[in-house]
Amino acid sequence: MNQLQKNASVRPLFMASLLAALLTGCGGGGDAGPIDASASQLARKPVVATGLAPVNLGTAGNFVILSKSGISTVPSSVLTGDIGVSPIAHTAITGFSETMDLSNKFSTSAQVVGKIYAADYTAPTPTYMTTAVSDMEIAYTDAAGRTLPGFTELGAGEIGGLTLVPGLYKWGTDVSISTDVTLSGGPNDVWIFQIAGNLNEAAGKKVTLIGGALPQNVFWQSAGAVAIGTTAHFEGVILAKTMIAMNTGASANGRLLAQTAVTLDQSTVTQPAAGTQGGKNNRQ
Numbered sequence: 001m002n003q004l005q006k007n008a009s010v011r012p013l014f015m016a017s018l019l020a021a022l023l024t025g026c027g028g029g030g031d032a033g034p035i036d037a038s039a040s041q042l043a044r045k046p047v048v049a050t051g052l053a054p055v056n057l058g059t060a061g062n063f064v065i066l067s068k069s070g071i072s073t074v075p076s077s078v079l080t081g082d083i084g085v086s087p088i089a090h091t092a093i094t095g096f097s098e099t100m101d102l103s104n105k106f107s108t109s110a111q112v113v114g115k116i117y118a119a120d121y122t123a124p125t126p127t128y129m130t131t132a133v134s135d136m137e138i139a140y141t142d143a144a145g146r147t148l149p150g151f152t153e154l155g156a157g158e159i160g161g162l163t164l165v166p167g168l169y170k171w172g173t174d175v176s177i178s179t180d181v182t183l184s185g186g187p188n189d190v191w192i193f194q195i196a197g198n199l200n201e202a203a204g205k206k207v208t209l210i211g212g213a214l215p216q217n218v219f220w221q222s223a224g225a226v227a228i229g230t231t232a233h234f235e236g237v238i239l240a241k242t243m244i245a246m247n248t249g250a251s252a253n254g255r256l257l258a259q260t261a262v263t264l265d266q267s268t269v270t271q272p273a274a275g276t277q278g279g280k281n282n283r284q
Helices: 003-025 032-044 058-062 125-145
Strands: 063-067 070-074 078-080 082-085 107-109 112-118 167-171 175-177 181-184 191-195 199-201 207-210 218-222 226-228 233-240 244-246 251-258 261-265 268-270
Touching: 058 063, 058 125, 058 251, 063 070, 063 078, 063 125, 063 261, 063 268, 070 082, 082 125, 112 125, 125 191, 125 218, 125 233, 125 251, 199 233, 207 233, 226 233, 244 251, 251 261
Parallel strands: 063 082, 063 251, 070 261, 078 112, 078 268, 082 112, 167 191, 175 199, 181 207, 191 218, 199 226, 218 233, 226 244, 233 251, 244 261, 251 268
Antiparallel strands: 107 112
């Protein structure tokens, strides 16, 4: 074979090898290119959290305090948001020195940055209040009925001194906050506390939210009474089967939703910001 013939026979093999190398380097041949690209795309996709769903408060979320049997205060308390009672009449709202609006649909008080509603005010307030109380009861049942808790009987009911991550917590006992407790999580995280007994926070202690956690995403469902101690601070929505007592100088960011009475003593209660879970006010 002369040199010309030899070059002619080698050239196709060389070109084939060169083409294969180019295709491999560009990801057009072999498996490495497509796998790497796919992995890169997946890594860039946002991860959507599939955490605990918040409790839907319905129209009960229009109130900073809602009670079936009465709201009383030892002046002066500072309440930011609407308050209301039903099915009991407005006479069960005591200590507020309220002034009736000309419409007779609501009243006001120097202690309430919002409106006061009662079941015996002029229509449509009675229907509005009936719906709100029904929504409160539905929310309580929802919170109490959540299943598969991530934490059960934590601290034998004593959670003071702990830092609690988002999740569903369940106790068959009372729950006590004898020292400060911290809830650590982000603005979309949810805490639900299922308490078969009473909930008690000791005087001067604090519930603190960190990491962007929001009070409207924290739900304390208590089958017993709730007591917030003198000058103590609380965070979250309380769904109580019986009464809620805010002792002298106690404060809370959240909502007090009680199926019996709420008592205040120079207390400060502030509803969550509007536009958030349970934060929007659809006032009458």
